[in-house]
Amino acid sequence: xxKKIVFVISFLVALILIINVLAIxxxxxxxxxxxxxxxxxxxxxxxxxxxxxxxxxxxxxTASGDLQNSIIIKDSNFTLQPNEEKNAEFTIKVTKTGTTExxxxxxxxxxxxxxxxxxxxxxxxxxxxxxxxxxxxxxDKNESDVIVVEMPEKDIPEEKLNDTIIVLCNGCELNNKxxxxxxxxxxxxxxxNSSTFINQKTPNSICNNNFECDSNLCIxxxxxxxxxxxxxxxxxxxxxxxxx
Numbered sequence: 001x002x003k004k005i006v007f008v009i010s011f012l013v014a015l016i017l018i019i020n021v022l023a024i025x026x027x028x029x030x031x032x033x034x035x036x037x038x039x040x041x042x043x044x045x046x047x048x049x050x051x052x053x054x055x056x057x058x059x060x061x062t063a064s065g066d067l068q069n070s071i072i073i074k075d076s077n078f079t080l081q082p083n084e085e086k087n088a089e090f091t092i093k094v095t096k097t098g099t100t101e102x103x104x105x106x107x108x109x110x111x112x113x114x115x116x117x118x119x120x121x122x123x124x125x126x127x128x129x130x131x132x133x134x135x136x137x138x139x140d141k142n143e144s145d146v147i148v149v150e151m152p153e154k155d156i157p158e159e160k161l162n163d164t165i166i167v168l169c170n171g172c173e174l175n176n177k178x179x180x181x182x183x184x185x186x187x188x189x190x191x192x193n194s195s196t197f198i199n200q201k202t203p204n205s206i207c208n209n210n211f212e213c214d215s216n217l218c219i220x221x222x223x224x225x226x227x228x229x230x231x232x233x234x235x236x237x238x239x240x241x242x243x244x
Contacts, residue, residue: 025182025211026108026119027052031171034124041094046087047104047121051080056111061088065102067125070095073104079111094127117209119181172197182211 029048037043051057058079063071075088090104102123109116171180172190174197179185181192188197189211200214201207203225210216213223 024053024055024057024108024110024117025209026106026117027180027182028106028119028121030121031119031180032122032124034126037094037125037127039094039097039127041127043092043094043125044089045092045123046089047106048085049080049088049106050085051082051108053108053110054082056081057108057116058111059086059088060107060109061090062105062107063090063102064105065123066100067092067095067102067123071102071104092123092125094125096125097127100125100127171195182209184211187214 027050029050030046033045035043035045047061049059049061056079059077061073061076063073070093071090073088073090075086075090078086078088080086088106092102102125104121104123105118106120107116107118171178172183172195173179174185179190179197181190183190184200185197187200189200190196191198201212201223202214203223205213205223206221207213207218207223208221210218212218215224215226217224217226
């Protein structure tokens, strides 16, 4: 009987650890930026990294893309406690004229684990030889995934003055609000492929994240029924109460 109990407890602990890893949800602000600059400029920016999980996570930031060799990430490796957030600062030197696209990859890994999840912030730099003003503040860029860039009127043809504001939502727009990927509203979630809210999946459907399933349980890339999970918990409850 003792061996049986030890085995059951070990199984339970392993199962809980697996579920905790699968349940990791990455979250960042400033998921897309469009920056107007002059070749040679050095831009100081930051990405708001949020730990919305119930466990501490290690964060690693890396760069890839057109200007990856021109980016210095000041906060490339740090740990966030549950519900903690941090502005990860970096500088980017504009070394190319024209439009470039660079990504800051943000990897979330539970402390003590090897597997995790990740997101990336896309940085589009439009560089030319004319000085262009960036009309937003640090408080603007940290509040949401929406970045507003405005060119000065002197550089814009008169017929284009009404088209100078660029508003981007790197997520799903609903009722004039921008929601991050994975956000759930009434059995729908923000899908990162279509940038729209779609229905959560039923049990046995293929999944990659817990939020895709209506039971909020994605195990081995398959949605698991909430009632099945409850039956497992009830079985263990009866086992320890001596009813089995």
